[in-house]
Amino acid sequence: MSLRRRTVGPSTAAIHGDGPSHELGAGVSPPIHQSSTFVSEQGGGGSEVLYTRYGNNPNQLRLAERLVRLENAEAAIFVGSGMGATALAHLAVLRSGDHLLSSEWIYGGTRRLFTEDFDHLGIEVSFVDPDRRRDWRAKLRRNTRAIFVETPTNPCMRLIDLDWLSVLTQEKGIPLLVDSTFASPINFRPLEHGADVVIHSATKYLNGHSDVIAGAVAGTEVFVEEVRDRMKLWGQALDPHCAWLIERGMKTLAVRMERHNRTGLAVAQWLEVQPKVRRVHYPGLPSHPDHELAVRTLEGFGGMVGVELSGGPRAAERCLKALRLITHAPSLGGVESLVSEPRFTSHAAMSAEQRASAGISDGFLRLSLGLEDAEDIIADLARGLGA
Numbered sequence: 001m002s003l004r005r006r007t008v009g010p011s012t013a014a015i016h017g018d019g020p021s022h023e024l025g026a027g028v029s030p031p032i033h034q035s036s037t038f039v040s041e042q043g044g045g046g047s048e049v050l051y052t053r054y055g056n057n058p059n060q061l062r063l064a065e066r067l068v069r070l071e072n073a074e075a076a077i078f079v080g081s082g083m084g085a086t087a088l089a090h091l092a093v094l095r096s097g098d099h100l101l102s103s104e105w106i107y108g109g110t111r112r113l114f115t116e117d118f119d120h121l122g123i124e125v126s127f128v129d130p131d132r133r134r135d136w137r138a139k140l141r142r143n144t145r146a147i148f149v150e151t152p153t154n155p156c157m158r159l160i161d162l163d164w165l166s167v168l169t170q171e172k173g174i175p176l177l178v179d180s181t182f183a184s185p186i187n188f189r190p191l192e193h194g195a196d197v198v199i200h201s202a203t204k205y206l207n208g209h210s211d212v213i214a215g216a217v218a219g220t221e222v223f224v225e226e227v228r229d230r231m232k233l234w235g236q237a238l239d240p241h242c243a244w245l246i247e248r249g250m251k252t253l254a255v256r257m258e259r260h261n262r263t264g265l266a267v268a269q270w271l272e273v274q275p276k277v278r279r280v281h282y283p284g285l286p287s288h289p290d291h292e293l294a295v296r297t298l299e300g301f302g303g304m305v306g307v308e309l310s311g312g313p314r315a316a317e318r319c320l321k322a323l324r325l326i327t328h329a330p331s332l333g334g335v336e337s338l339v340s341e342p343r344f345t346s347h348a349a350m351s352a353e354q355r356a357s358a359g360i361s362d363g364f365l366r367l368s369l370g371l372e373d374a375e376d377i378i379a380d381l382a383r384g385l386g387a
């Protein structure tokens with residue numbers, strides 16, 4: 001099945017459109033403004049005070065402009081981590097006494113934020129199994145102020161139909177917040193499907209080199225201003241050098257995603273026919289429960305693949321020991337292939353029963369495929385499986 005054709009999606013101009021300067025002697029690479037503060041007018045003078053914690057350092061601003069173009073948003077802001085982005089985006093809309101409706105299929109850290117810290121702040125959170133569509137409406141309350149989902153999900157790569165869900169949020173007049181880390185704006189842009197706010201762990205695909213921790217929020221001017229205000233007060237600004245590194249990483253985002261998408265599909269197809277593999281979770285495979293939605297809405301199936309081995313946790317352990325190219329480490333979206341076990345990393349905070357109900361069996365392996373040749377990755381997995 002062929003993927004959806006790009007219509008108004010990002011182009012290389014989104015990243016490269018405003019640089020480099022053609023002025024004689026100008027640097028081709030932008031400078032790093034490694035400065036906490038900037039010369040300001042005496043007596044106030046009405047001009048904006050430039051201070052890196054306020055998010056108005058030139059490196060922070062250049063980076064935000066690029067995400068605005070990539071996500072087709074009005075405004076964007078980068079902050080100190082993906083968790084920071086998730087927390088600030090919610091703090092921008094929720095107050096004590098409010099209720100949040102969240103998908104059950106979310107990153108473990110986000111789940112802890114909702115169940116532990118939001119509880120302390122007097123914000124109630126209820127979870128919906130997205131497979132039970134009717135529950136979204138049934139669990140809405142008078143004080144529900146937002147709906148949050150992650151799509152594609154970590155680690156089963158399930159997809160949530162935003163075109164459908166956003167009818168409900170629009171009817172209720174509340175924002176739909178979407179963590180779109182796994183897709184990157186190259187493969188999916190939630191704002192084009194009725195979402196109001198996009199959240200990224202920029203640590204992952206946006207930066208793409210496993211050397212920075214950062215997060216981003218994109219949406220309307222008004223919403224992002226509210227996030228900016230919370231960022232100033234909760235001290236979540238991104239360091240200028242990190243902003244520069246992410247800008248450099250984003251220059252190759254489209255090219256990297258093209259490769260991740262190709263390798264993801266090749267590896268998933270190979271894994272699916274291996275006798276020692278019980279199940280492969282990849283939206284590009286017809287066996288995936290959301291394959292039809294993936295074909296309709298994604299522009300690439302991505303580089304994340306979930307694998308369950310027939311031999312369970314023991315087989316997973318043996319496989320990890322045998323791998324030579326694929327590195328055992330948490331995180332994802334970098335140039336190098338990584339493998340992790342969600343039960344010990346992203347979903348460690350959940351009980352075995354909660355994980356099982358979310359489709360994450362013990363021994364589930366999550367692959368983040370890098371930019372190595374697909375044949376080399378497959379050869380390493382063959383070694384891991386003893387195939």
Ligand SMILES: Cc1ncc(COP(=O)(O)O)c(C=O)c1O
Binds near residue numbers: 083084179202213
């Ligand atoms: C989907 C998703 N959202 C958010 C985060 C948090 O990002 P960070 O580690 O940059 O804080 C992660 C981290 O793995 C993630 O996978």
